[in-house]
Amino acid sequence: MDVARDLALALDETLLMREVGLTPDPWQAQVLRSTGQRILLNCCRQSGKSTVSAVLAVHTALYQPASLVLLLSPTLRQSQELFRKCLNVYRLVASDVPPESETKLTLELANGSRIVSLPGKEGTIRGFSGVSLLVVDEAARVPDELYYSVRPMLAVSHGRLVALSTPFGTRGWWYEAWRSTDPWERYTITAAQCPRISSEFLAEEKRALGEWWFRQEYFCEFLDAQTQAFSRDLIERAFGEVETWTF
Structure with a gap:
């Protein structure tokens, strides 16, 4: 056992990521070193949000004995994909x-x-x-009732909650959490901030997807549904005006 190496890995989560041959982006290093209990990762596709979550999950399991890390996604197949990333990280660490x-x-x-x-x-x-760590993947597509049913698992353990996603409209618990004043630690990473996504690819995607999907998937914008007759902002302002005139 290399005690010095093990101690260094225990104290700095970014070293665990480097140990598996990956150099963390600045925002990934910030997330890994964060002590925040509630973290929202509003990140574009292929930005590395699931990778950083897998590293955090494995680090928790290795250096917090008897810890329980739960991976939740809208479907079992999706949570298994994140689980496979965790397995790959664990196997490469040679723990x-x-x-x-x-x-x-x-x-x-x-x-x-x-x-x-x-x-x-x-x-x-x-x-x-x-639960020591709850990771909610594709959080914008996780139904409200599913999210509300897992939060109590953190009550006694005071465990951490990390939710990662791209936006999916202006609805649901993920959108409400993002816009709330609750003490979430929030990160937004667009495609323009990801060195692995080229401008040529983005130009092609914009042509292929159209403005609405492109802005949502690659620039992390919460947009009203294309079929929605009235914007959410307009509806909220209308209700505000009604309340103002209530006697």
Whole structure:
């Protein structure tokens, strides 16, 4: 065992990312080193948000013995994709913490920690408690009732919640959390800030997707649905005017 290396990895999550051959972008390093309990990652497609979340999940499992890390997505297939990224990170680290068991849904380590991939159905995920880290992937597409059913898992453990997504309209808990005054630590990373996405590719995507999808997927904008007759802002201002004239 290389005690100095292990201590360095324990103290700096970015070193774990470098250990698997990846150089963190500045925002990724900031997220990994953050001590925030509630984090929202509003990031464009292919920006590296799931990678940084996988590194954070593995670091938690390795250096917080007996921790429980839960991965939640709208569908089981999506949460399994994030789980595979966690497995890849864990295997590349060559950790001194060996696996006790491994399935398609769970990695259990010798230090008592677990990383569990959850099915995306409210009725089948209850029962977990003492969660150290809850990662909600594709958060804008996670139904409100599913999100509300997992938050109590953090109540006693005071665990962390990291939610990552691109926007999907002006509705749902993800949008409300982003625009709220609640103490979330918020990050916005657009395609223009990602060095791995070229301007040529973005120009092609803009032509192929159209303005609405392009602005949402690559520039992280919360946009009203294209079929919506009235904008959300207009509706909210109308209700505000009604309340003003209420006697």
